[in-house]
Amino acid sequence: MSPIDFNLFCNLIDGRWVPPEGGAHRRNTNPADLTDVIGDFPDSDSADVDAAVAAAARAQEEWRERGPIRRAGILARVQRILAERATEVAAVITREQGKCLSEAQGEVKRSLEILDFTRGEARRLNGITTPAEDARTVAFTFRRPIGVVGLISPWNFPLAIPVWKVAPALLAGCTAVLKPSPLTPLTSALLVGMFQEAGVPEGVLNLVQGDSEPGKALVSDPRVAGISFTGSPGVGLAIQESGAGRLLKTQLELGGKNALVVLPDADLDAATEAIILGAFGQAGQRCSATSRVVVDRAVRDDLLTRVVARVSRLTVGPGDDLATDVCPVITQQSMETCLRAVARAQSDGATVVAGGGAAEVDGRAGFYVQPTVLRDVPWDSEIAQEEIFGPVLSVIDADGFDDAIRIANSVKYGMSATVFTRDLSSALEAVHRFEAGMLHVNRPGVGAYAHLPHGGTKLSQYGPPECSPEVWDFYTEWRSACVTY
Incomplete structure (x- = not known):
């Protein structure tokens, strides 16, 4: 495996790899061998989130206007880069998360499939035309991205779940701040680095590492239009309660039995x-x-x-x-x-x-x-x-x-x-x-x-599912238009 780029031990904000504002770090070790220290990663705070959200907000309009077909080109390049580095990425997943190498390889494969499906949706982000009640009038609907989104991902699928959040968010025209689990920071950093290499513009995708504080800051920031979260019911319910006062759009996947x-x-x-x-x-x-x-x-x-x-x-x-x-x-x-x-x-x-x-x-x-x-x-x-x-x-x-x-x-x-x-x-x-x-x-x-919905019922899921055409109901909102000529 090639040496790990030192930049990956930082946050990515506005296209630059930077250390956390407060200077705090968390040590990441291999759960199969605690003597194997992977590295020290940022333990970010609200200042880092503020900078990342500000960068995403600045980049949002230009990214939205690029259009889904051009945005899909970024996903195609990420898919190619990940396929070329599949062996290396699987080894990192195994070392960091602990799962068997065959399972890590399966996760890389699933991530490639998600990228393949998502970029193909670029030509299907359409609305409908409908008869108008008035003469010489055209009535139609279309989708618009909701804006800046916070993506909070867990440690059990440190590549696939960030992929199935980041890929549709960006294709939809949203800009994003990814906050992965502090237990698997390196895999997420590798992924974000691939997006950067693929040419994602500065500020469109930002990475803030850390535990609960940056997550809370994301949820409470009024510039963030939606939160996609995968994790425990307790945290998911806290997100829902915190955002209710401003009608924060949420997509919550909260486990199963x-x-x-x-x-x-x-x-x-x-x-x-x-x-x-x-x-x-x-x-x-x-x-x-x-x-x-x-x-x-x-x-x-x-x-x-x-x-x-x-x-x-x-x-x-x-x-x-x-x-x-x-x-x-x-x-x-x-x-x-x-x-x-x-x-x-x-x-x-x-x-x-x-x-x-x-x-x-x-x-x-x-x-x-x-x-x-x-x-x-x-x-x-x-x-x-x-x-x-x-x-x-x-x-x-x-x-x-x-x-x-x-x-x-x-x-x-x-x-x-x-x-x-x-x-x-x-x-x-x-x-x-x-x-x-x-x-x-x-x-x-x-x-x-x-291409099938990944989601549940009862306490397992709130909001639109992921990994399917239904995911657009989270990252976009509908507009209807009547044009008289």
Whole structure:
């Protein structure tokens, strides 16, 4: 891997890489090996945000007038640059976030697909013409960018989620300030550097690193017309409350507690593979992760036997080891959250049938958790209701189809839901009755395609979804015009 450019350890404001105004920094380390220090990155404050928003505001009119087809040329160049550096970027993601190299490579691929889809939308950002009530009059609608947007992204997909925020924001004609997670600053800096190399004008895309203070400053700045946020429900609700007084436009993706339902006629081998991928891929650190399996009692034991056998063959280790199946979690706090949740689940009556504790990995100082399976989990217990964000799977018994759907829908979230069955009627009925935004039948319940809406229901989502034509309803607003001639 080529040496890391020193500029990437700064903020990017108005086209220039600059240190934080207050001089504070945060150390970034590899979660698989705490002796591996990646670097010290800005711990920015409101002064940095003020400068970034001011730059975005100055650049907004000229960028808007460039038009979507010309703006798409920037995305095309970013797509080409990222494709050329895919190997290097994937290695950085693995080192910084911890996920397996194959998962990081998959994230780069997904990011390229999002760029490809988004730039293709440039020729479809259209409105409609409609009959007028008056003679010699043309009536039509069109979209306009909302202005400066704040993009607040999480650490679990440090490349793909910034891509699916930045790309549509810029194509729509907005200018942006990206505030990534302080846990994965380097990946976001690499991405913004690619946009700069691709020729994005000064001030159009700005990067401010740091923790909560720059995020709060973005939300409270009256020059910011919209906030796109992916993260925890607590922070998302705080953003909504803070911006309500000025009718701040928001797009909030706030997590999930996703169920995979297994009916008696299911292909249990296929269901097992989907469960393993959904529950333990990326150490369960996905908003669409399979954290609950709701299984009919008639096949519960057969399914558990298969799942436990597969878990026993999983290897926990660093993401850059090709033999690793389950990577570390992101922080010490994340690891402790997983272990406490398992202990409380046992107090609530659940039984650990695989894993259950921290994992030792060749004496490495990292945040490793054993892939854990719990059976006899009460459907309304804490572990069955609350998001853990780790490699912990709850198996919940159901008495028939209706009970399984009830349990699947019993949580406050509604991100993803999956059913395994050979019966077409049951499959379509489940799709109809699931209270979730992304639905799957006989396939893993994680993710979707770049052109499909990424979003949920209930506490999982507020505002237009991402990764689809529907995203324009966040970054643009409608105008209607009547022209008499």
